[in-house]
Amino acid sequence: xxxxxxxxxxxxxxxxxxxxxxxxxxxxxxxxxxxxxxxxxxxxxxxxxxxxxxxxxxxxxxxxxxxxxxxxxxxxxxxxxxxxxxxxxxxxxxxxxxxxxxxxxxxxxxxxxxxxxxxxxxxxxxxxxxxxxxxxxxxxxxxxxxxxxxxxxxxxxxxxxxxxxxxxxxxxxxxxxxxxxxxxxxxxxxxxxxxxxxxxxxxxxxxxxxxxxxxxxxxxxxxxxxxxxxxxxxxxxxxxxxxxx
Amino acid sequence: xxxxxxxxxxxxxxxxxxxxxxxxxxxxxxxxxxxxxxxxxxxxxxxxxxxxxxxxxxxxxxxxxxxxxxxxxxxxxxxxxxxxxxxxxxxxxxxxxxxxxxxxxxxxxxxxxxxxxxxxxxxxxxxxxxxxxxxxxxxxxxxxxxxxxxxxxxxxxxxxxxxxxxxxxxxxxxxxxxxxxxxxxxxxxxxxxxxxxxxxxxxxxxxxxxxxxxxxxxxxxxxxxxxxxxxxxxxxxxxxxxxxxxxxxxxxxxxxxxxxxxxxxxxxxxxxxxxxxxxxxxxxxxxxxxxxxxxxxxxxxxxxxxxxxxxxxxxxxxxxxxxxxxxxxxxxxxxxxxxxxxxxxxxxxxxxxxxxxxxxxxxxxxxxxxxxxxxxxxxxxxxxxxxxxxxxxxxxxxxxxxxxxxxxxxxxxxxxxxxxxxxxxxxxxxxxxxxxxxxxxxxxxxxxxxxxxxxxxxxxxxxxxxxxxxxxxxxxxxxxxxxxxxxxxxxxxxxxxxxxxxxxxxxxxxxxxxxxxxxxxxxxxxxxxxxxxxxxxxxxxxxxxxxxxxxxxxxxxxxxxxxxxxxxxxxxxxxxxxxxxxxxxxxxxxxxxxxxxxxx
Ligand SMILES: Cc1cc2nc3c(=O)[nH]c(=O)nc-3n(C[C@H](O)[C@H](O)[C@H](O)COP(=O)(O)OP(=O)(O)OC[C@H]3O[C@@H](n4cnc5c(N)ncnc54)[C@H](O)[C@@H]3O)c2cc1C
Ligand SMILES: Cc1cc2nc3c(=O)[nH]c(=O)nc-3n(C[C@H](O)[C@H](O)[C@H](O)COP(=O)(O)OP(=O)(O)OC[C@H]3O[C@@H](n4cnc5c(N)ncnc54)[C@H](O)[C@@H]3O)c2cc1C
Numbered sequence: 001x002x003x004x005x006x007x008x009x010x011x012x013x014x015x016x017x018x019x020x021x022x023x024x025x026x027x028x029x030x031x032x033x034x035x036x037x038x039x040x041x042x043x044x045x046x047x048x049x050x051x052x053x054x055x056x057x058x059x060x061x062x063x064x065x066x067x068x069x070x071x072x073x074x075x076x077x078x079x080x081x082x083x084x085x086x087x088x089x090x091x092x093x094x095x096x097x098x099x100x101x102x103x104x105x106x107x108x109x110x111x112x113x114x115x116x117x118x119x120x121x122x123x124x125x126x127x128x129x130x131x132x133x134x135x136x137x138x139x140x141x142x143x144x145x146x147x148x149x150x151x152x153x154x155x156x157x158x159x160x161x162x163x164x165x166x167x168x169x170x171x172x173x174x175x176x177x178x179x180x181x182x183x184x185x186x187x188x189x190x191x192x193x194x195x196x197x198x199x200x201x202x203x204x205x206x207x208x209x210x211x212x213x214x215x216x217x218x219x220x221x222x223x224x225x226x227x228x229x230x231x232x233x234x235x236x237x238x239x240x241x242x243x244x245x
Numbered sequence: 246x247x248x249x250x251x252x253x254x255x256x257x258x259x260x261x262x263x264x265x266x267x268x269x270x271x272x273x274x275x276x277x278x279x280x281x282x283x284x285x286x287x288x289x290x291x292x293x294x295x296x297x298x299x300x301x302x303x304x305x306x307x308x309x310x311x312x313x314x315x316x317x318x319x320x321x322x323x324x325x326x327x328x329x330x331x332x333x334x335x336x337x338x339x340x341x342x343x344x345x346x347x348x349x350x351x352x353x354x355x356x357x358x359x360x361x362x363x364x365x366x367x368x369x370x371x372x373x374x375x376x377x378x379x380x381x382x383x384x385x386x387x388x389x390x391x392x393x394x395x396x397x398x399x400x401x402x403x404x405x406x407x408x409x410x411x412x413x414x415x416x417x418x419x420x421x422x423x424x425x426x427x428x429x430x431x432x433x434x435x436x437x438x439x440x441x442x443x444x445x446x447x448x449x450x451x452x453x454x455x456x457x458x459x460x461x462x463x464x465x466x467x468x469x470x471x472x473x474x475x476x477x478x479x480x481x482x483x484x485x486x487x488x489x490x491x492x493x494x495x496x497x498x499x500x501x502x503x504x505x506x507x508x509x510x511x512x513x514x515x516x517x518x519x520x521x522x523x524x525x526x527x528x529x530x531x532x533x534x535x536x537x538x539x540x541x542x543x544x545x546x547x548x549x550x551x552x553x554x555x556x557x558x559x560x561x562x563x564x565x566x567x568x569x570x571x572x573x574x575x576x577x578x579x580x581x582x583x584x585x586x587x588x589x590x591x592x593x594x595x596x597x598x599x600x601x602x603x604x605x606x607x608x609x610x611x612x613x614x615x616x617x618x619x620x621x622x623x624x625x626x627x628x629x630x631x632x633x634x635x636x637x638x639x640x641x642x643x644x645x646x647x648x649x650x651x652x653x654x655x656x657x658x659x660x661x662x663x664x665x666x667x668x669x670x671x672x673x674x675x676x677x678x679x680x681x682x683x684x685x686x687x688x689x690x691x692x693x694x695x696x697x698x699x700x701x702x703x704x705x706x707x708x709x710x711x712x713x714x715x716x717x718x719x720x721x722x723x724x725x726x727x728x729x730x731x732x733x734x735x736x737x738x739x740x741x742x743x744x745x746x747x748x749x750x751x752x753x754x755x756x757x758x759x760x761x762x763x764x765x766x767x768x769x770x771x772x773x774x775x776x777x778x779x780x781x782x783x784x785x786x787x788x789x790x791x792x793x794x795x796x797x798x799x800x801x802x803x804x805x806x807x808x809x810x811x812x813x814x815x816x817x818x819x820x821x822x823x824x825x826x827x828x829x830x831x832x833x834x835x836x837x838x839x840x841x842x843x844x845x
Contacts, residue, residue, distance in 0.1 A: 181289075184286055185286070186321060189279055192282075
């Protein structure tokens, strides 16, 4: 089985978010980067599949050279080789186009992604890649088992789960608890550097949108504590002060 | 007139009389990508396996839990870091080994168990074992299949380790020793499969060391000790009753156990220091987050100067301690490399390198554990009432911190050791203390140097302050040796004063060298907070040293001599006015803005 796992290089979830250049650029100063948490689960599931039934795993990232430590972490976790498409991931369509281009003639049985990136939270790259490659795509995949050429999937839907089966190849957007979170071990870390990390140029792609600016949510307002005995006070505040009722 | 000379080859203890080039020290900002990944693996391991179970670990209700966690750490490879690849480990240098316990330093009881196993429980075999012993035990220790403990302390023999009474007598057929005695405070005792035991053979005056498997029989133990902190760490009294130890399990040579114990403690101490720094960094981050969140009088408490003071102090001391710890670790690694290049056998080279820097190891043990205690104490204070709540994190941090000043040699013993080792080296001619001390004494009677021409270059003033601090140390140690001669050992109060000066000097210098090197890498404008922390630390180091120095002078000298020394001290500890308040505010504001201890 050949698995392609697409990973993002995103600020650690505890980072303080700020912008520069007139709110058009993310301020990366002092920010620690990680593999996108959903992508991390995708990598972990790929490694589990490799361990249980044999597979080769390629990780791909669309990004500049600074994403390489993140890519090597995926190699340390258990991927066999990696591709970095050397471009700024400018928008979801651009990224999907790059991934599809790398995947199109390579015969991957499975293309695993995260359910969504945690920086821009588009949740669309898997769909676009599936469309571009003319293969199915499913997302919010919580369980993924492979039996022969058929995948058995459980996906999260509003208020419950949906069970589906489909044939490979396809694209899946993964989330927990699809796999046990994997921490790279010493052996993996020591061998990561000797695994191939191929850098390829991007293909030309149209830009379908243009960034205007970012805006941070307004700071949290003051909190009022209300005694549970005085519900009428709460209702009145919600009605008259917060004006949400 | 300069007493301090330039040099490139680094020798242990020499920092006192020589100046170090910033380019020659290792700084934590230089960790490689791989080392950072290993660091993160440790942090992830804590997040996944340890933090969610801290209460469960501390309750000790499930005796399998700690060995199970150790097994998981073993699977990740974390137990074999310093063991060569041929025995299933990764053969990493000391600094990387230290970095790992730094990363795990916020792991409470877990890091105690892991450190005891990988350090004092494994290294005696690695450094002193013969090939057969290494082949037999190291792979199992590296994988975690066997867990180990170190049995030195006894009810009547703690700091005075060589007073141990445990005996080993050779059987009539000469195939094994019968071991009898009682050990106390044995970390990992409850679940260890392997014990490094120190005992005296027959009527020997000096200890020998043995590798004892639990399966040898004749081993019983008391219940778990009820402790103030590190409650999840197994601590037992262990009894040996005719425990049959095969003769081939004698470690190294008969009568060499005390030497083994002392040398192994050198590594134990420097690793304990790095682990303490990891704990301190974590406490600072927890405190900073709380200071940002907790509101009183309509403001977050981090906006109050009194809280900023604490945060900045915690960070400056931790930063300085960290600078010195990895400077030391790297120097030990460099010494090791050079001995190996000269053809020395690796295990021997490790030991010699550690011995060379034994003074620094003792210094760092004291400093790291006291910084952690300071951070834990102020951490509780920043949390206010919540600091005292057993449901909030500072309670555990506070209780768990305290042990570090006691084990691996109490801080008193380590303070005494620093000066004792230094004077012994001077006596043997390995370090020239007397020459520089005499020069300083002469300088006292000469016209004061106003130092106008020296104040040039990066940190010229700070460097001068450090040189002077060292001069003050030399002046007082010289006078103390002359006055008390052989009886100086009885003047522990003065030795403690000298140790404090030595510690402050080494740590402040290390912080200075780190910032100087960092500025070379990142530019001055990107290191302003580090510069502030270094200056805060240096200023306080000089103040502290000046206070203890005065005490020492009062005790050593009288009349004119005393007056002259006090004048010298004043000259040597004169600092230019420095607005500490503003510097601390800048440091604290930076921490609050980053919402963590952010100097990586
Ligand atoms: C420096 C930089 C500049 C940017 N500028 C812009 C901008 O100007 N306008 C704008 O709209 N967005 C911008 N982005 C955001 C960028 O478009 C998205 O992060 C990226 O395209 C993913 O889109 P998404 O959030 O829709 O991903 P999702 O659809 O949420 O991601 C789903 C999954 O797709 C895969 N995936 C996503 N991105 C990548 C990638 N780069 N490499 C490999 N796999 C990936 C992952 O598996 C991920 O879990 C920028 C990002 C960066 C880092
Ligand atoms: C939780 C815990 C875990 C431990 N784990 C281990 C372990 O795994 N293996 C092991 O072998 N030991 C272990 N120990 C023992 C530890 O190393 C000793 O407790 C320590 O060395 C001090 O010895 P002591 O308790 O006998 O104190 P004492 O030696 O009685 O010291 C009491 C006080 O007197 C001071 N003092 C003693 N001698 C002098 C002197 N010459 N000059 C000045 N002051 C002096 C000490 O500094 C101390 O303040 C552990 C202890 C604890 C509490």
